[in-house]
Amino acid sequence: xLAPVTLILGGARSGKSRYAQHLAESQPGPCIYFATxxxxxxxxxxxxxxxxxxxxxxWSTVEEPLDLPxxxxxxxxxxxxxxxxxxxxxxxNLMERDHDVAExxxxxxxxxxxxxxxxxxxxxxxxxxxxxxxxxxxxxxDEAGRLNQAIAAAAQRVEFVAAGLPMTLKAP
Amino acid sequence: xLAPVTLILGGARSGKSRYAQHLAESQPGPCIYFATxxxxxxxxxxxxxxxxxxxxxxWSTVEEPLDLPxxxxxxxxxxxxxxxxxxxxxxxNLMERDHDVAExxxxxxxxxxxxxxxxxxxxxxxxxxxxxxxxxxxxxxDEAGRLNQAIAAAAQRVEFVAAGLPMTLKAP
Amino acid sequence: xLAPVTLILGGARSGKSRYAQHLAESQPGPCIYFATxxxxxxxxxxxxxxxxxxxxxxWSTVEEPLDLPxxxxxxxxxxxxxxxxxxxxxxxNLMERDHDVAExxxxxxxxxxxxxxxxxxxxxxxxxxxxxxxxxxxxxxDEAGRLNQAIAAAAQRVEFVAAGLPMTLKAP
Numbered sequence: 001x002l003a004p005v006t007l008i009l010g011g012a013r014s015g016k017s018r019y020a021q022h023l024a025e026s027q028p029g030p031c032i033y034f035a036t037x038x039x040x041x042x043x044x045x046x047x048x049x050x051x052x053x054x055x056x057x058x059w060s061t062v063e064e065p066l067d068l069p070x071x072x073x074x075x076x077x078x079x080x081x082x083x084x085x086x087x088x089x090x091x092x093n094l095m096e097r098d099h100d101v102a103e104x105x106x107x108x109x110x111x112x113x114x115x116x117x118x119x120x121x122x123x124x125x126x127x128x129x130x131x132x133x134x135x136x137x138x139x140x141x142d143e144a145g146r147l148n149q150a151i152a153a154a155a156q157r158v159e160f161v162a163a164g165l166p167m168t169l170k171a172p
Numbered sequence: 173x174l175a176p177v178t179l180i181l182g183g184a185r186s187g188k189s190r191y192a193q194h195l196a197e198s199q200p201g202p203c204i205y206f207a208t209x210x211x212x213x214x215x216x217x218x219x220x221x222x223x224x225x226x227x228x229x230x231w232s233t234v235e236e237p238l239d240l241p242x243x244x245x246x247x248x249x250x251x252x253x254x255x256x257x258x259x260x261x262x263x264x265n266l267m268e269r270d271h272d273v274a275e276x277x278x279x280x281x282x283x284x285x286x287x288x289x290x291x292x293x294x295x296x297x298x299x300x301x302x303x304x305x306x307x308x309x310x311x312x313x314d315e316a317g318r319l320n321q322a323i324a325a326a327a328q329r330v331e332f333v334a335a336g337l338p339m340t341l342k343a344p
Numbered sequence: 345x346l347a348p349v350t351l352i353l354g355g356a357r358s359g360k361s362r363y364a365q366h367l368a369e370s371q372p373g374p375c376i377y378f379a380t381x382x383x384x385x386x387x388x389x390x391x392x393x394x395x396x397x398x399x400x401x402x403w404s405t406v407e408e409p410l411d412l413p414x415x416x417x418x419x420x421x422x423x424x425x426x427x428x429x430x431x432x433x434x435x436x437n438l439m440e441r442d443h444d445v446a447e448x449x450x451x452x453x454x455x456x457x458x459x460x461x462x463x464x465x466x467x468x469x470x471x472x473x474x475x476x477x478x479x480x481x482x483x484x485x486d487e488a489g490r491l492n493q494a495i496a497a498a499a500q501r502v503e504f505v506a507a508g509l510p511m512t513l514k515a516p
Contacts, residue, residue: 009507011299011472013317125506127355128183129301129473130481137302145357145507152507160506162297162332163181163317163324165341169509183471185489300355301473309474334469334504335353335489335496337513 002118003156015164030080036090087123174290175328187336202252208262248287259295346462347500359508374424380434431467
């Protein structure tokens with residue numbers, strides 16, 4: 001059975017989204033793909049469409065780049081699973097609009113106890129390279145690390161994915 | 173006993189090559205060092221020579237920057253082991269010459285069932301920092317992630333090395 | 345009981361320092377916070393002061409940006425623990441002054457057998473991103489990887505922290 005809250009961490013092209021998808025599909029019931037990406041041009045719209053078809057008929061899609069807490073609360077279901085892909089894009093959207101990241105993180109975690117069903121978050125680990133020269137990149141790296149720590153502390157299961165393979169950081 | 177195909181993943185200066193070397197030497201029989209680096213100047217030739225002497229008499233060396241599949245097939249031996257160091261340099265060589273990376277990856281994996289003996293691949297994990305500003309670096313990061321995922325899926329054993337120490341991602 | 349030497353590795357904002365602090369506090373006795381950061385302006389002095397208050401009365405603080413080996417030897421105590429935060433800043437201080445890093449690393453490790461009590465080192469893993477374009481950053485990355493490998497080889501316990509959660513790389 002899926003934990004109430006699962007966090008799948010990994011690098012770029014680490015296979016973390018695919019792993020999260022397999023995890024969601026290991027359960028019976030409907031799967032809801034919660035996209036935080038903003039569709040900014042036609043090329044991206046085409047790509048998103050392709051991914052949607054790839055996931056197949058068991059999946060429905062919800063798109064919300066900013067108000068993750070309220071929307072997540074409204075889409076979570078007891079007999080299925082929500083896969084939020086991904087927290088890093090959500091963070092990027094928040095920062096672009098000067099939202100308060102700490103407040104938004106708190107609001108997200110506050111929804112966890114009352115969610116109707118399980119949720120799987122996908123997030124990028126971005127802090128294992130050299131210090132970025134760009135100040136915004138440094139701030140993003142700090143915020144992403146704090147966000148991952150906060151969600152990991154509230155989650156019941158945390159996995160780190162490398163080359164498509166998971167290492168367990170926390171288990172129920 | 174060594175798995176037919178092992179993948180050793182790790183960061184820069186993580187000790188992944190040295191770990192792979194120890195793994196190879198833990199078996200009886202000859203060890204073949206398969207270098208994918210291209211020797212571009214005298215300084216590099218000297219460095220390569222030094223490493224060769226370091227490995228000692230049990231090792232022989234094969235150099236092939238591009239045609240990894242065909243050469244690997246021809247050098248693999250039942251009573252020894254081949255250590256390919258490393259996949260990331262091979263990828264870099266392929267990209268520099270505009271080879272089709274997906275095709276080359278497929279050709280490499282297609283050799284696995286018919287290899288005469290065990291092979292250990294060393295590869296860099298490069299996707300755990302901030303998104304690079306340079307477009308070619310972003311493409312390289314994507315291709316490296318995909319290559320690592322594909323080899324990891326086909327391998328029987330995968331280890332992630334940090335500070336010279338392995339974490340098992342997949343075991344036979 | 346704490347191992348004589350523990351190394352806590354992790355990325356930026358991975359929660360590695362906090363994890364190391366909890367580890368130190370899991371033992372009875374006094375805790376010594378060994379800061380390698382150099383205080384360069386008032387803002388930083390304020391931040392350091394805040395952290396000191398956060399740690400609470402069980403902690404005392406030692407500041408030494410360069411001569412880690414000698415100072416560590418003199419502050420280690422049998423009935424408490426020293427937490428060195430962090431090796432990466434120490435390396436950065438050494439490199440800025442053109443000290444010999446290999447020599448300094450050796451001197452540090454040479455103190456281990458005679459330390460009066462346990463020590464926990466915190467260090468950054470910085471080698472898991474794309475190759476930096478900046479030559480100094482590349483050199484720093486190489487030196488940091490070598491330093492982490494050397495300390496990990498000499499330590500009895502090594503943990504890799506991601507999102508505040510540890511994975512064991514080496515246990516006594």
